[in-house]
Amino acid sequence: MSAELHAEAVHNPDGPPHESFEVEPPYEPDVAAVEALEKFDDRFLDRELSWLRFNERVLELAEDPDLPLLERARFLAIFASNLDEFFMVRVAGLKRRIAAGLAVRAASGLMPREVLDRIWETAGALSARHARVFGEAIVPELAEQNIELLRWNDLTPDEQRTCKKLFKERIFPVLTPLAVDPAHPFPYISGLSLNLAVVLRNPKSGKDHFARVKVPPIFSRFVPVGNQRFVPLEDVIAEHLKKLFPGMEIVEVHTFRVTRNEDLEVEEDDAENLLAALEKELLRRRFGPPVRLEVEESISDAVLELLVSELGVSDAEVFRLPGPLDLRGLHGIADLDRQELKYDAFVPTTHHRLADVETAKPVDVFKAARRHDVLLHHPYDSFATSVQRFLEQAAADRHVLAIKQTLYRTSGDSPIIDALIDAAEAGKQVLVIVEIKARFDEEANIRWARKLEQAGCHVVYGLVGLKTHCKLAMVVREEPDGIRRYTHIGTGNYNPKTSRMYEDLGLITTNERIGEDVAHLFNNLSGWSRNASYDQLLVAPDSVRTGLVERINREIAHHRAGRPARIRIKANSVVDEAVIDALYLASQEGVPVELLVRGICALRPGVPGLSEQVRVRSILGRFLEHSRVFDFENGGEPEAWIGSADMMHRNLDRRVEVLVRMPGASTVGPVRELLDLAFAEDTRAWELDAEGVWTRNAGTVDLQTALIEQQRRRRAQV
Template sequence: MRSATVGVETVHAVRDDEPLPADRFMDREVGWLRFNQRVLELAEDTSLPLLERALFLSIFSNNLDEFFMVRVAGLKRRLATGVAVSSPNGQSPREQLRTISEVTHELMERHAECFHTSVAPALVEAGIRIVRWKDLTKDEAQRMHRFFRRAIYPVLTPFAVDPSHPFPYISGRSLNLAVTVRDPHTGRQTFARIKVPSVLPRFIELDGQRFVPVEDVISAHLPQLFEGMEIQEHHAFRVTRNADLEVDEDETDDLVKSLEQELLRRRFGPLVRLEVEETISDEILDILREELGAVEEEIYRVPGPLDLAGLSQLHRLDRPELKYSPMVPVEPRALAQNDFFDVVRSRELLVHHPYESFATTTERFIALAAADPKVVAIKQTLYRTSGDSPIVEALIEAARAGKEVVALVEIKARFDEQNNIRWARKLEEAGCHVVYGVVGLKTHCKLALVVRQEDDGSLLRYCHVGTGNYNPSTARIYEDFGLFSTDLEMGEDLSDLFNHLTGFSRKKHYRRLLVAPHALREGLMRQIQHEVNNHAQGLPARVRIKTNSLVDEEVIDALYSASRAGVPIDLWVRGSCVLRPGVEGLSETIRVRSILGRFLEHSRVFVFENGGEPQVWIGSADLMPRNLDRRVEALVRVTDPGQRARLAGLMDLAMADSTSTWHLNPDGSWTRFTHDEEGTPLLDLQNTLRGDRHLRVVDG
């Protein structure tokens, strides 16, 4: 058990008659860094399978890259444009950047220490070695010489820097070598940069269990790249750049074309971080600092090798004893021997991924609809999907078969823009009606509507509302819910919402849906206030919420007010949380827990006690201003009593003291609890759900 201690603040008690204090919100960016710290703590956990620990080190690196490319870049852009608005906790962008730098430096050092002193030695014991060039055997070195000539040398381009060769552009997330060479004839010293081509693996395989960093192989052959010159020194470095896209949808005539142009510019964004090996000389670092325009707080010196996101390569090794045991999703019992449409027509079906198969439920639903001659129309939102998506292929087949197919493709889904543009064009070529959403909003809701002509000639709408993307790849590791239904009200809601997304409509209120940006915030605030009123009347009152992020100030203030009124509040937050729980007079009745593990907790669940008849919602929306105000999101009300009870039971299980979780403290630190006072391991929620069908939220 290890407690997070970065950014600890003093928290003062608040009297019930006082206004809400100004320091009631923690810093959002540090809150996110604390989430990534919890990922790092999984890598540090020696009880986890070794290659899974290596993968968590990789995930930490990838997460941090994206954090700098988006969040830090946004703060820097605000400074550059003079829009220096203070954060909810009162910090200016410049103060936030300083705090981010301090916390990130600490975490990156801890990340490197975990690799060098814990994971790497354990890999050696398991027979897996990441070796440096000096550690290669003679045979291995000879093999790497041949590999270099054949597979690396043809794609390398050294760039010298002198009066006729300006400093080259360094693209974002690229690994590079900074080299100084000396001409033995003139004594002149020159700086050069070599980019490590992204087509090369991060670690070059030697014999299946031994690997060498690709930059080591290149460094060993620098004399061939600079023939006749003396190699003075060489060091690896890496740049992270602003990767946020800016497209004025009101001004552009072709959103796709404008976005493609922005994607080309993405790699030319301003620098936000410079990573260098700690062995770099002051002279080389001064050159990089001056040419790249990096200030001290943007420079991160870490032990090599850099870019440990490449450790995901090791996770692909065929070493099952060093990984989690295989996960085999089950098919819901209700579907095992019955027709899919018959089952959904008879009752609503709630599925829980990845414990239940995405392939035999959601994928199957769309594939059956595409092939069924009785289906006349399919409408679906696509926010993120995989590169070889069977769902998109099914939509294409449906269109070719003459069905009415409408696909709402969100091409502004961050880091998936190019993939979504490619799918959108393929769908259009097949005859699908492709829509790119609502101007000024991202369409983030997860909806599918199938219109089918039944045997009696009537048209029936089969609906799917989910918490996760229609992505078969991530569905294997993302925890999500999906609800299938032929309920008349839900069908009318989805028809209305799709008409709003593809046409013009100012519809605000639905029957079983809460839809952002027009009514979701209002609906949640109303539900929270209803719990306050019920508590005042002595009726059962309680709020339970599962979300990825909790940073919306208005919602948090409503939760604070509910807590001050005495309403018990349980919050299950995977990522960033800026609410302070357990503060006397402010949030005494609020508990915040976080669960990270084998699967990414991705579903959003809202349970309101409602006087003893719980109102339960699932859907796509996190509690962030962007989700509530700048996206099309949808929550659906779960009406089946058994499904409501199971969802509420899952929430209670996650919040139980007998379950292994992280607890958020009033000062913003997190404490991990894995064992009870007697040293007995606490319940692992994901393993429990994976192995026990009775505890899983399923139907049938």
């Protein structure tokens, strides 16, 4: 036996972890410690402004000349989409609270009106910077690579004739001009739609009129005219407006775009009517009040005044920008077949513990899971040959009795849905907890819920008042030695498409203690059981916050006793004040704390007397860092957890979230190695300072590139 295998066997990697000591007495912060902490009344950064700083980091990727050009164009599109959602949800929520008189001071010490004012200022500056990067950097550099984004006057006569034909045959039949006059009130402008504000003149009366033309979203945002040359769709429409308004003079044409409140509010007192209530609320979403008006900077004062008046927006909510507006359409440019201008191709590989048993037949996930726990790291490990195969195999296996799964978001043509339907049609018991309130996926999830019900699946919509956000799948299989549970717990959605772009972790295990916990949790979600106690899980809203704070306090006790102590957390957002305060206390006691936060961070690192031991960094790249990891040194016997919960109020109080303790050294080790690499001094990242400013370090190692290379080396060794 090799030394590596011997060490693995000694540590019993797939058995339950053991604890060789108890910390006595456990650390509990006293009143004096809490009062000393609360003297730092500015110890929390504002969450909304922190989010804007996250999107600024996305914009910095678009500005980075070392990244492939089309990937930089994609980051511009991502920035635009991110900012749209921020206004639709966060800004809309702030305005709603102010209007309802619920404007309480935030943990940062700012009142909602102060936060809004800072949002307008910061978002306005970032939007202008975004437009400059597009016009002054990306467009010229694309042109150097013979990809040209042009305006109408830049087209050749032949290209203009091509556009004229396209307009006549395809675009014109779709357009609906809407006049504004005493008989035609100002039309409703749907959220995120691109529109033309047209001023017309009647040559007989000399009177001016206003009309609105919606740019159809069913066509490509940038119209190809050949040889990788493109023109904005609104330019083509604007040039042919006489076809829409024959006999009228076109005086002015300006592009504008409205963002509306699109967050949902659903009363859940009657769970039976939740589906119907949500469908009704989705119709209302289209009519939410405006929260932002984007206009091209060339717009005339008179037209802008009309739009502001009719839409009911304030001057602060108006963003005057260089055209073209709505750069989400750059996704289409980034998708061009120019591989030399993109990241090197990467194909996920089958996890080595699943590849061990791979033959000419598909992977036998059950056989592999009986041998070892399998810790998956997507997108480096293939989702298709692991999680998807796990569920497809379960659906086809005659020994499988039942499948239970949560679904939060999935893809439009999901093989996961197909597998569950196949299982139900084969007579297996199938329970699916569908979260139909997953923001902006509500309509899709309603469709899948109905489809699953029609196939004979037991479909449950979770618990009243809580979103079911946890990522769980359990297969119950009859085997020669009795019933065995196979469990998958992950940090990401059961979505084959996003699994290729989102970085996530997942555990496939036959660990009996974990299986027992997951079985109890499914009973809680589908029945009347309210068991809130679990052995190997932390489950929100009952125990995630308290469980993490207990473990942070345990690290303090270890440190006081002279044992190894350290806390490392990887999350999308860290906002929850109770968790942050516990981390501050750990820092004050001398416990090293390292946070890897993709998005929002309300903790201030490096404040003298408060957080000198805390280090916060952020990593963004080709994959969206999405996994949540909690690693504790635990006096020399490391303990690691993964799961669905971020450190935010909504996750800890208003969602069903699950963290699972890694069941042995073979799963704890890789999690800690991932964090070792992420926090290494030479790993490229943004570092957060005490003032809330993020600065990119001089690291030379790209985390995601290093993990791709690591995966390729593993594949070569198999």
